[in-house]
Amino acid sequence: MKYHSTRSGKNRVSLSEAIEKGLAEDGGLFVPEKFPAPDWSAISNWNDFPSVAIASLRPFFEGDLLGSELEDICRSAFNFPIPLNLITDRVAFLELFHGPTAAFKDVGARFLAECLVRIRKNAKKELTIAVATSGDTGGAVAAAFFGKPGIRVKVLFPKGRVSARQEKQLTCWGGNIESYAVRGTFDDCQKLVKEAFNYPEISEKTDLSSANSINIARLLPQMTYYIYASFLYEKLTGEKPVVIIPTGNAGNSAGAFWAQKSGAPIRKIVLAVNSNRPIPDFLETGNWSPRPGIQTLANAMDVGNPSNMERIRHLFPDIEQLRAAFSSYSVSDPEIRETIREAWKMSSERVCPHTAVGEFVRKQVFPDEFCIVVSTAHPAKFETIVEAETGSPVPVPPSLGDLLNRESSVQEVDPDLSAIF
Ligand SMILES: *Cc1c(COP(=O)(O)O)cnc(C)c1O
Numbered sequence: 001m002k003y004h005s006t007r008s009g010k011n012r013v014s015l016s017e018a019i020e021k022g023l024a025e026d027g028g029l030f031v032p033e034k035f036p037a038p039d040w041s042a043i044s045n046w047n048d049f050p051s052v053a054i055a056s057l058r059p060f061f062e063g064d065l066l067g068s069e070l071e072d073i074c075r076s077a078f079n080f081p082i083p084l085n086l087i088t089d090r091v092a093f094l095e096l097f098h099g100p101t102a103a104f105k106d107v108g109a110r111f112l113a114e115c116l117v118r119i120r121k122n123a124k125k126e127l128t129i130a131v132a133t134s135g136d137t138g139g140a141v142a143a144a145f146f147g148k149p150g151i152r153v154k155v156l157f158p159k160g161r162v163s164a165r166q167e168k169q170l171t172c173w174g175g176n177i178e179s180y181a182v183r184g185t186f187d188d189c190q191k192l193v194k195e196a197f198n199y200p201e202i203s204e205k206t207d208l209s210s211a212n213s214i215n216i217a218r219l220l221p222q223m224t225y226y227i228y229a230s231f232l233y234e235k236l237t238g239e240k241p242v243v244i245i246p247t248g249n250a251g252n253s254a255g256a257f258w259a260q261k262s263g264a265p266i267r268k269i270v271l272a273v274n275s276n277r278p279i280p281d282f283l284e285t286g287n288w289s290p291r292p293g294i295q296t297l298a299n300a301m302d303v304g305n306p307s308n309m310e311r312i313r314h315l316f317p318d319i320e321q322l323r324a325a326f327s328s329y330s331v332s333d334p335e336i337r338e339t340i341r342e343a344w345k346m347s348s349e350r351v352c353p354h355t356a357v358g359e360f361v362r363k364q365v366f367p368d369e370f371c372i373v374v375s376t377a378h379p380a381k382f383e384t385i386v387e388a389e390t391g392s393p394v395p396v397p398p399s400l401g402d403l404l405n406r407e408s409s410v411q412e413v414d415p416d417l418s419a420i421f
Contacts, residue, residue, distance in 0.1 A: 037263035053224035102378035105140035108218030113144035132189035139169030172406035213251035222255030248301030250308035
């Protein structure tokens, strides 16, 4: 299997190269040249997520140096449960938040780390991963790479603009993880990371890479849990599900389309967004108009220019194909609050503000359908909002509790490269 840019079919590269490069040379995102459907009948235990992931990914690793390591990579990366929680005879939550930092980004970040460590095994220089974060990504990347040999991580976050628990997850590591509280905005942090790639003084010292969600090693594992969940759902209910995904940068959603392409029994894909509306507006008008992000209660989805739309548009090149492929709905902050309250009152389910965006769309648009709502974060990560609406304390899962008890270490810096590299 080879990979090429969304912007051109030339320059085909191996999986390992696509992972190490991150972004294609023409600025496009890497996509697989085809979507083969594995022999699903060979899977005997659909409850064992790592086994399903290994079978799903085998064709995508074919011919690559990492091919012989696929099983090890999956067993090491996916060492936490991913339950499909059926709360009625037709509504299920796919709980992606049982990893070390309590959000779905652990799945992709841990898979990327296992791949990169193996790709870099014989590298001469240390690899520095620079990651700018508005909250969840930095913690997942730090946790995934903590203690990995030959790799250093620099986490940049905007000082005073992440929640207390998010900040703890960004700063509690030490060792090969360095945390920088930048006196500025998330955009300043992102600009610093981009600039670092253009400085020869930095590239002489270290190889540089980034770990944001455009990396194909974060996308591929996000395909596998849709395959696992939709087959499992079909076995439990006899129906193909509508899959509703709380969406920001659209990496998680791109994984769902790839799963459907690979033969997963998904009836319909729905992208649920907060007040950041470029995706539903695009479906409505046919004009793609990215814009600055708006702050909402579902802060990990505050994205005004969702970069993985480029992968989705590559699958469905014209607007009519896109309209046939999925639908998208926007949910306001008051609707998020109302949904958190209702889910607690009606079903004793605590949902985080992101999951609430998906659950609101299910109730409003698909009330009688067979649905999977994707749960992207643990409610304890956004406890101030969830506790205010439910009036009851959110128990902290043990892995998150361990992180919250660690010492913090962080350097406060001006938005200036020389303070960081
Ligand atoms: C990142 C994130 C999202 C959005 O996922 P995308 O792949 O960016 O669309 C949703 N919920 C949570 C909790 C997240 O951390």
